[in-house]
Amino acid sequence: MLYNAYEMQRSLMTTAGMMAGWGAEMWRHPAYLGGGDVLASALEVFAHTAEPRGKPEFGLDRITVDGREVAVTEEIVLRKPFGQLKRFRREGVEGAPKLLIVAPMSGHYATLLRGTVARMLQSADVYVTDWRDAKLVPLTDGRFDLDDYIDYLIEFMGAIGPGAHMLAVCQPSVPCLAAAALMSADAHPCRPRTLTMMGGPIDTREAPTSVNTLATERPHAWFEQNVIATVPSGHPGAGRRVYPGFLQLAGFMSMNLGDHMLSHFEMYKHLVRGDGESADASKAFYDEYRSVCDMTAEFYLQTIDVVFQSHALPKGEMMHRGRPVNVGAITDVALLAIEGERDDISGLGQTKSALTLATSLSDDRKRYLMAEGAGHYGIFNGSRWRDKIAPVVEDWMKIHG
Incomplete structure (x- = not known):
């Protein structure tokens, strides 16, 4: 209804x-x-x-690199039911570090990171997770939950190949850290060289915001009963349960x-x-x-439980398909945690906690940046991102490349 x-x-x-x-x-x-x-x-x-409004276009057909315009073309590297791995190929990118930018699956399309992608294209061979609107995915394509999200990330890193870097914007910081931990435990040859987490809810017990409060002040059953809906007829995903x-x-x-x-x-x-x-x-x-897409009910509800209510990752209780996710298994993936001073979605300390959880990682592979005056969107878009934050990310990738 x-x-x-x-x-x-x-x-x-x-x-x-x-x-x-x-x-x-x-x-x-x-x-x-x-x-x-x-x-x-x-x-x-x-x-x-x-x-x-439908899905916007990235529209990144040309960028300016070292004072000259360079053509950019989009290509699909790997296509999956609930998302695709997209690459932005440009002239002169040969030999540049490969970077997977992981977009949030939180109601907006990956195009919200247009400014993030455009800036990193100046120095990196950029890939992005282009998530699909759940109402467009037929029921025959099955489910998609937090475990599947992590599986997609590992498969995407494998498709890019060894030596790549990963950058998580907000919500995917948790599954990205989990993927890095699982790949490290398996000595996966395509585990990221660096993982940059920006405004991510690693431990929402730190400086909880109104978003965190909304997710914790009601029991888990309330969300299933009040915010989950069924995609109506007329859409390819008719009958799928979603968080609209x-x-x-x-x-x-x-x-x-x-x-x-x-x-x-x-x-x-x-x-x-x-x-x-x-x-x-x-x-x-x-x-x-205001261009928004639906999330599968199982992904949304599992995220509410694991990230916001049970705090499973920072408590060492997160599981992936019956297997413990141990951040302490990370030994050579350099971690960069970035937070905005005025972030009203992920409070100060939530992302930084990832550095504490990585108990087996040496201090020279950990770095923290608090972006003064930046709100949540300012850490990955706008002049502060382009001029102050992106250079730190580039430097971190260069040091550990």
């Missing part, structure tokens, strides 16, 4: 948004005077808010509702003043931010 109600509401909003778009064009016509721009701007903001992306987006928007309302008001003012460039920048951000 939840998903069906959302689909009906989305259909109505789409229709209303189209009408608002037509109205905005009409009121901007020179024949209308006195208040036309004000009304047209209001209608345009509403139309943008109601506009349906629209619910995750609603949760994040409500956390900072005032900021989001102010951003849309600023967009409105830019349009009224005719400042199309500033308005377009706001639109581009919300186009990306």
Whole structure:
């Protein structure tokens, strides 16, 4: 019922948004005077808010390297039911370190890391986990949970080959650390040379945020009963139980509702003043931010249990297919933990705890960076990421390459 109600509401909003778009064009016509721009701007903001969104494109066909433009092409290295390994091939990348950027499976598409990928393309041969919207995966393709996520990471590293590095942004820090531990215990030849974890919930008992509180203040059964829905007919994954992306987006928007309302008001003012460039920048951000996808119910519920409620990894109790995950097995994977000073999703100390858990790793293979003034998204996007944080990641890969 939840998903069906959302689909009906989305259909109505789409229709209303189209009408608002037509109205905005009409009121901007020179024949209308006195208040036309004000009304047209209001209608345009509403139309943008109601506009349906699918999966965005990375759009990284060219980047600037050492002052010159270089062509970039996307290719699929390995295709799996719930995600694919994507590579960004560019001229002059031969001999550069191979880097797997692991995108979060948390409601947004991997394209949210466009800025992360673009910056690392300057110095690395970049691959990314391009996760699939669960509502598009037929039931015949089976389940996907946290164990499967870890299996995908190990398989992706194997496809890239020996000597590669791994960078986890937020949520995947836990499965990436688990994968590194399992590969280390097995002396896997394709275990990462370095693992960089950025704003990851390794131990959510450290400086818990509102996200952590939401996941712990209710019993596990509550989440299964209240936020899990069934994909309705009309989608390839009809009948699959999922945590809908629209619910995750609603949760994040409500956390900072005032900021989001102010951003849309600023967009409105830019349009009224005719400042199309500033308005377009706001639109581009919300186009990306509001493009959401579903997660399988089993992955979401297992993550709630393992990461946020039982704290299995930092307590040494995490299991992968009946096998203990021992971070102490890591002996030669250099770990870099990065946190934002103002991160309101993963609090200070949550990612740093990975360094303490790696008891067999020498101190020269551990490093911690606290990015001053950075919020959660600022540690992997924007000028602070490009100018202050990325150079540290590049240096860490070079030292341990």
